[in-house]
Amino acid sequence: MADGNRGTTTLSGQNTNIPNVVITTGGLRVAQSGSLSVSNEIVIGDERTQDMSGGALAFLEIDGAGSKIAAERSIIVGRKANAELRLKNGGIAEAGRPGQLREIVLGDDFGIGTVIFGGGGTNPGNVSASSIRSIEAGGKVIFDHPAANLTVSAGFSGNLTVEHRGSGTTLLTGNLVNIGTTQVTAGTLLYTSPSNSSAITVSGSGSVGGSGTLSRLSLASGGCISPGINGIGIQRVGIFNVAAGAKFRIDLGPNLTCDQILNNSALGTFIDMAFNPPASGNVNFEFRNRGMTQNGVYPIMRPYNQLTASFLSRLRFTANFPLQGYFQQTFVNGGFGNRYYQLEFVTTGFDSPYAIWARSFSLNPAGNGAPEQDADHDGVKNMVEYVLRSSPISGIPENLPRMDLTTTTLIFRFTARPGISEAFATGVEYSTDLRTWTVATFPAVSSLEISGQGILTTAALPRPPAGAPLFARIRVTALAP
Ligand SMILES: [Ca+2]
Numbered sequence: 121m122a123d124g125n126r127g128t129t130t131l132s133g134q135n136t137n138i139p140n141v142v143i144t145t146g147g148l149r150v151a152q153s154g155s156l157s158v159s160n161e162i163v164i165g166d167e168r169t170q171d172m173s174g175g176a177l178a179f180l181e182i183d184g185a186g187s188k189i190a191a192e193r194s195i196i197v198g199r200k201a202n203a204e205l206r207l208k209n210g211g212i213a214e215a216g217r218p219g220q221l222r223e224i225v226l227g228d229d230f231g232i233g234t235v236i237f238g239g240g241g242t243n244p245g246n247v248s249a250s251s252i253r254s255i256e257a258g259g260k261v262i263f264d265h266p267a268a269n270l271t272v273s274a275g276f277s278g279n280l281t282v283e284h285r286g287s288g289t290t291l292l293t294g295n296l297v298n299i300g301t302t303q304v305t306a307g308t309l310l311y312t313s314p315s316n317s318s319a320i321t322v323s324g325s326g327s328v329g330g331s332g333t334l335s336r337l338s339l340a341s342g343g344c345i346s347p348g349i350n351g352i353g354i355q356r357v358g359i360f361n362v363a364a365g366a367k368f369r370i371d372l373g374p375n376l377t378c379d380q381i382l383n384n385s386a387l388g389t390f391i392d393m394a395f396n397p398p399a400s401g402n403v404n405f406e407f408r409n410r411g412m413t414q415n416g417v418y419p420i421m422r423p424y425n426q427l428t429a430s431f432l433s434r435l436r437f438t439a440n441f442p443l444q445g446y447f448q449q450t451f452v453n454g455g456f457g458n459r460y461y462q463l464e465f466v467t468t469g470f471d472s473p474y475a476i477w478a479r480s481f482s483l484n485p486a487g488n489g490a491p492e493q494d495a496d497h498d499g500v501k502n503m504v505e506y507v508l509r510s511s512p513i514s515g516i517p518e519n520l521p522r523m524d525l526t527t528t529t530l531i532f533r534f535t536a537r538p539g540i541s542e543a544f545a546t547g548v549e550y551s552t553d554l555r556t557w558t559v560a561t562f563p564a565v566s567s568l569e570i571s572g573q574g575i576l577t578t579a580a581l582p583r584p585p586a587g588a589p590l591f592a593r594i595r596v597t598a599l600a601p
């Protein structure tokens with residue numbers, strides 16, 4: 121099967137048992153759940169007489185979920201010509217048989233090949249292949265899509281460049297071996313590959329991250345590094361150039377865990393991170409709360425020997441939650457007799473669990489949501505509502521203590537939310553006249569932790585003589601931080 125005209129042909133049915141497909145010039149679209157299965161090769165672009173300065177002379181576009189091309193051998197994009205493979209809206213290009221070489225080849229015999237995931241703001245399709253390999257110079261892989269999570273497992277190798285220019289997020293899980301430059305100008309490009317030799321430049325609104333190792337990374341103004349994949353992670357970097365206006369987006373988690381940017385010595389080869397901060401201007405740190413549980417020292421970055429004191433004076437940080445803090449650097453003995461600087465972020469105040477709770481009801485923990493206040497005027501202080509898991513804004517107290525009368529005792533009990541003991545003490549008080557209150561003490565009062573529910577406090581108070589009143593109430597005290 122050969123397509124030699126310069127227009128576009130659209131295939132929508134099932135087309136099988138075709139030995140080869142060669143699109144010399146012009147375009148072929150596979151759409152509307154159409155398919156094309158080829159027992160040998162698919163070649164896109166195969167005409168030497170062309171204007172090499174122009175755009176693609178041939179393209180194959182696979183558009184829409186269920187649309188697919190499959191070659192039992194390779195898919196060759198750009199043999200002797202400029203050609204494009206366009207993957208849109210769930211369309212799939214599958215190369216090779218399982219267990220065999222499954223590659224998409226860019227550029228052959230002086231041709232130039234480009235693979236585009238998305239294009240013009242459309243959602244992407246994908247490849248089913250083990251690698252995208254460029255033979256001739258000029259090969260390109262372009263991510264130009266708005267999708268929130270495109271995962272591409274094919275590795276990249278050879279003389280190709282990568283561009284990420286759509287607003288979406290792309291995760292590359294394959295190895296990237298000896299490829300050319302990578303430009304991220306928009307969206308997020310994530311890597312899990314333990315090796316990535318590409319010289320990566322991040323600019324505009326682009327962001328880079330993941331859990332892999334980046335040999336060479338440059339953040340231009342606006343460019344962002346955000347270690348990990350949607351959470352806390354470690355990003356290893358070799359040569360790390362940072363321009364003024366660049367951004368570090370760092371997640372802070374429980375027990376002083378945080379995103380980290382480290383040298384890659386942990387790989388077994390002892391390589392410094394050559395960290396080159398800007399000569400002037402600010403670098404912006406943005407922090408996100410990923411379940412912080414305490415103030416403390418969060419180790420953000422560990423380069424060797426090249427972090428300067430003047431750099432520290434130009435760090436700016438913001439957080440989307442109340443958080444104060446400052447940076448410090450420490451000098452630590454490293455392996456092999458080396459010493460390295462560690463850049464640490466020291467937190468001095470973040471929302472306590474109580475404050476997070478108060479804010480969740482749109483209350484100000486330092487104002488109407490303060491522990492001693494009663495925001496909904498139901499007679500129950502905010503901190504008591506917090507302890508009892510009652511809404512501080514509904515006006516109707518929930519989970520109030522229960523009282524049961526036996527022949528000899530008054531049983532008073534309540535269940536407090538778990539994990540409050542660092543911030544609040546609870547107890548029981550009783551009175552016969554509502555004026556003088558006495559704190560009930562052990563053994564009359566006892567507490568028992570009930571897994572998954574909280575702390576059950578029970579007070580057994582002597583039953584007063586017939587006709588005499590007895591009152592009991594929960595006592596909540598805010599502890600000094
Ligand atoms: Ca992160």
Ligand SMILES: [Ca+2]
Pocket residue numbers: 494495496497498499500501502505512513
């Ligand atoms: Ca209240």
